[in-house]
Structure formats: structure tokens, C-alpha cells
């Protein structure tokens with residue numbers, strides 16, 4: 120470990136609590152590094168602000184900073200294993216730091232170093248973890264985080280852009296403005312103006328009318344999509360913006376534009392904190408500060424010139440021509456050999472190590488050095504006076520920004536726009552209806568009154584409602600992970616109530632499902648020659664329409680049981696098949712084992728088949744050939760008796776089906792609430808996040 124007294128002061132700390140003095144005092148070594156890299160890379164040589172945010176944008180000596188997020192002594196452990204193998208794993212150890220408003224800070228570290236764990240604690244998302252213990256404190260502008268104010272003052276841009284692909288950039292950002300800006304303060308017109316301001320600020324005006332798109336659908340570019348995600352968060356003018364790897368998967372030009380935008384956003388007084396993987400030098404130098412993390416501990420926190428000096432003093436200068444970010448990550452990765460510095464001015468003892476043990480001691484040495492002086496840097500985060508941006512005290516604002524009907528209107532508008540433009544659900548539904556309708560209509564063409572037609576009629580009446588539910592189950596379920604993911608994000612931001620989202624889904628999915636499936640059962644009814652009376656037709660129509668509605672509520676319920684599509688796709692057919700088996704048609708009621716009989720009473724297939732069969736067979740006469748010697752169905756009533764279909768009237772069967780629809784809708788609502796719970800844990804108390 121280096122002896123601090125012997126080193127020239129590379130410290131980013133200073134006595135007047137301004138991070139600036141140290142920056143201006145950044146020694147000649149970082150200047151030397153600048154000229155070295157410049158001589159090797161022409162792309163660097165044109166930059167006037169070589170250290171980007173780091174060197175240039177730090178406040179001038181004597182000026183002040185606005186405190187933003189501050190974290191102190193965070194310890195995070197999780198329990199792993201079971202029984203005797205139970206173990207405590209340390210994810211974060213005495214981690215402290217800060218991110219001032221008006222600054223952009225990058226969290227960097229090797230894989231598994233604790234970046235995600237730290238971000239989870241800072242954003243209050245540690246609740247997703249099981250059996251964890253958390254101590255320490257996180258404050259924003261000197262105060263404890265509170266849910267209401269936290270939601271309205273922070274934005275979180277996730278790594279995956281969870282956006283509706285068939286909405287335009289402008290529609291996406293306007294929706295966010297409508298849902299998240301308080302109706303009391305902003306009129307609709309003002310919300311739209313704010314959204315357009317954000318679009319302009321992010322340089323998205325040219326593509327505002329282009330669909331957002333996705334990996335499978337053409338739309339805006341990856342960088343523009345990422346900026347749209349930033350825009351969604353930015354409409355509320357957050358004071359703190361978190362981003363999880365905003366440049367991952369982007370080409371260098373798009374990544375540069377995203378980071379430049381974030382730099383501008385920070386310039387408006389926002390504290391921007393993001394995790395980032397292997398940034399190029401051009402990106403890296405745009406950050407005001409970097410927060411290096413290794414093995415769950417802070418390895419360095421300060422500006423880039425300070426980092427260069429700090430590591431030089433530790434004996435690890437940045438080799439000529441190497442990106443400093445890569446060098447730091449390499450240093451903090453055990454087992455990674457460090458490139459030799461051919462300038463000859465470095466401590467060769469620590470370089471070019473291929474030995475694991477030595478590399479691990481290298482990381483330990485760096486961590487120990489920072490541990491020794493990290494507390495000095497932490498003090499910078501505690502600046503609370505003479506701020507340059509008014510650090511307004513945040514009010515806890517429970518409740519939602521818009522009235523219920525306003526929420527419902529915008530959710531319906533967004534949902535319908537997406538469904539109608541996306542067309543997949545509509546086209547596949549229509550295709551399946553027409554295709555299956557034609558096949559069945561002609562396979563069961565003009566059924567007569569012979570004995571064989573009795574079985575055909577029964578089979579067809581049984582199959583139609585089952586096809587209705589199966590045809591909805593899979594396409595609808597496959598749409599749910601994206602919808603639920605968006606719901607989680609929007610719930611975390613406190614955008615709207617789950618109930619309005621759920622009702623909007625019902626009001627979108629039910630009419631679309633009915634309109635696309637109705638052709639199927641109406642076509643079969645007339646071509647296969649079911650009872651040609653108006654009342655029989657309309658009741659048959661009602662029952663089949665109810666099965667479509669049940670198909671939607673059942674899909675919403677099953678799809679809300681897990682975010683894992685594979686699990687959901689396995690449960691869905693299994694559940695439907697159980698309903699079919701115990702419907703009373705395949706297995707007569709008297710043959711159902713007593714411990715399974717309850718399934719019959721919750722089987723929609725039983726009620727709808729019962730209702731449809733009563734309608735069709737009551738009053739019908741069938742030909743009974745002399746060869747059958749009376750062993751045949753003479754009337755529809757014989758069929759009804761034989762299949763035990765006379766327990767309930769048509770009306771009662773419709774009533775039970777409606778009841779099942781209501782029960783499955785309520786279950787779907789609660790399952791959705793549970794699945795998409797935001798799980799924000801902002802208060803850290805007695806070793807547990809609350």
C-alpha cells in the first residue's frame with residue numbers, strides 16, 4: 120500500500136469541500152497522459168475538453184455544488200444455500216459515495232463486482248432479492264428517500280427498452296407526460312408542450328413520427344430508441360436519473376449521442392448516475408466522475424484526471440495509448456494481465472502480472488488504499504450549503520398525477536393504437552377463425568337427423584367453445600410479458616393505478632377477441648345447420664361469445680401468474696385440458712372420481728357445452744332405423760337425458776359461465792397486482808430495507 124505522506128497529493132479532496140481544487144491541481148501526470156494519447160489517436164486530438172465533464176465542467180475553485188444522492192457505509196449480504204450449507208455472501212462492503220446534481224457519474228467495475236447490487240440499493244429495488252440484510256444509509260439532498268417524492272423526482276432507464284413498438288416516438292413520450300405530470304399543475308396542452316420540449320432536447324424531432332420499433336420490427340435506430348426511453352423518464356424533469364448500461368448494444372456513434380444527451384441533461388441540474396460497460400475513451404471522458412467498484416467495495420471515486428493520478432501513485436499508470444477506462448477495469452479484475460507501459464515511468468512491480476494470486480493481491484492493494492482515504496472523499500457528498508441549484512425540499516406526494524378517467528382514456532388510446540397497428544393479434548385471430556371455420560363447416564356440412572348426426576352435433580357443440588378459448592390463450596399470453604414489463608416500470612414511476620390498466624386491457628382484448636372470433640362460430644352455425652330459429656341462434660351466439668370473454672380473462676390470469684413465458688405457456692394448455700376432461704362430456708359425471716368432481720363445477724367447458732346442447736337438442740326429432748330395435752335416440756330429450764345435461768337450464772348455464780368470468784377476472788387482477796408489484800425499499804432501518 121502506498122504511503123500517502125510520501126506521495127504528492129493526488130487527492131480529489133480539498134479542505135473547502137469543493138471537488139474543484141483537486142481538479143485544477145490535477146498534476147502534470149494526467150496532462151502528460153493527455154499528450155501521450157493525443158499523439159496516438161487523432162480522434163482525441165481534436166477535443167478541446169479532453170477530460171470532458173471531468174476536467175472541464177467541474178465547478179471553478181470556490182464555486183459550490185448541489186448535493187444529490189449520497190450513500191454511506193452500505194453493507195449488503197444475502198443468505199445463500201440451505202441447512203448446513205447456509206452461507207452469507209457479501210455483495211457490498213462499506214460502500215459510500217455521492218452523485219451531485221448537475222454531474223454525470225459512471226459506475227464501473229468488472230463483471231460480478233457489485234454494480235447491479237449497488238444500483239438496486241440506490242434505486243430502492245433491492246426488494247426483489249430474498250433473504251438479504253442491508254445496513255447503511257442513502258439520502259437524497261440530505262433527506263431520507265420517501266416513496267412519493269422518490270417516484271416524482273427520479274427516473275430510471277432500464278437496460279432493455281420496454282416500449283410499445285407500434286407507437287411513434289412522440290406518442291410514447293406524450294403518453295408518459297400525460298400519465299406522470301400532475302393534472303393539477305399541467306393542462307393537456309402544457310403536457311404535450313413539455314413532451315415536445317423533451318423530444319427536441321434529445322434530438323428526436325426528425326424521428327418523432329417514426330415507430331419505436333423493436334428487434335423484430337423496423338423502427339427508429341437503437342440509439343434513438345434508447346433516447347426515447349430517456350425521454351419517457353425526462354418528461355417529469357427528474358432531479359436524479361439512473362441508467363442501467365445505456366450504451367450496451369449500440370454502435371459507437373449512437374452511444375456517443377446518448378452520452379452527449381445525458382451530459383446535456385446533467386447540465387440542467389440533474390444528477391445522472393449510470394452503470395456502463397467498457398466505454399470508449401470518447402464516451403468515458405464525458406463523465407464528471409467515475410465510481411469504480413471491485414469485489415463489492417469502492418475502489419475509487421472522483422474525476423478521471425484524479426483517477427489517473429491516483430492509480431499512477433499506486434504504481435499503475437495508464438499505459439500509453441490505452442483507454443483509461445479499460446485500464447481501470449483490467450486493474451480491478453483478478454487474473455487479468457495489465458499492459459506494460461513502454462514509457463518506463465511506472466512501477467513495473469505491479470505490471471504484466473499473469474499470476475492469479477498476484478492479481479488478486481493487486482485488487483486488494485487498490486481496495487485497501489482507497490479504504491484508507493475514501494472517507495475524505497465521502498465528505499464531499501455531505502455539502503449542504505450554498506448550493507448552486509436550489510435543492511428544494513421534496514414533498515411526499517402519494518397518489519396519482521391524473522384522475523381515474525383520464526388514466527383510463529390514455530391507457531385505452533395507447534392500447535388500441537398498439538393493437539390496431541401491430542395487427543398480429545387481429546390477423547392471426549381472423550385467419551384462425553376463417554380457416555378453422557371453413558374446415559369445420561364443411562367437415563360437418565349440413566348435419567341431418569340420423570343417429571350418426573347426433574354424435575356429430577354433440578362433438579361440434581363441444582369443440583366450438585374449446586377452440587374459442589384455445590385460439591385466444593396462446594396469442595394473448597405471448598403479448599403479456601412485454602405488457603407486464605411496461606406495467607412494472609410504469610408502476611414504479613407511480614404513473615397510474617393497476618386497476619385502470621387492467622380495465623383498459625379488458626376493454627381492448629375482449630372486443631378485439633370477439634370481433635375476430637365471431638366469424639368462426641357464426642359461420643359454423645349456419646353451414647352445419649344447427650337449429651334455424653332466431654332465439655336458438657342468439658343464445659348460441661351469446662354462449663360462444665361468453666367463452667371468448669372467458670378465454671381473455673383466463674389468459675390474463677394465467678399470464679399474470681409468472682413473468683416467465685415458458686412457465687405460462689406450459690400452464691395454459693394444461694389448465695384448459697383439465698377443464699375439458701372434466702366438463703362432463705368426455706367423462707360422464709357418474710364416472711368422475713369424487714375427489715375430482717369439484718373441477719366439474721369450475722369447468723367453463725361443462726357449462727357452455729351443457730347450455731349449447733340444451734339449445735340444440737330440446738325439441739329435436741331424430742330418425743330411428745328399424746334395425747336399431749328401438750335402441751336409439753328418438754328425440755333430443757333422449758340425448759339430454761343420456762348425457763346428464765338436464766341438471767341446469769340454459770339460463771343457469773349462462774349464469775354460471777358469467778360467474779366464472781367474473782371470478783377469473785378478479786383473480787387475474789390480483790395476480791397482476793402481485794406480479795407487477797414495484798417492491799420499492801427505500802427506508803433502511805435496523806438492518807433491513809423497508
Ligand SMILES: Nc1ncnc2c1ncn2[C@@H]1O[C@H](COP(=O)(O)OP(=O)(O)OP(=O)(O)O)[C@@H](O)[C@H]1O
Nearest residue numbers: 197199208210229230231232233234235236237248
Ligand atoms: N441474490 C443473490 N444471491 C447470491 N449472490 C448474488 C445475488 N445477487 C448477486 N449476487 C452475486 O453478487 C456479486 C455481484 O453481483 P452484481 O450483479 O451486483 O455484479 P455486477 O457488477 O452487476 O455484474 P455484471 O456486470 O456481470 O452484471 C456476483 O458475484 C453475483 O453472483
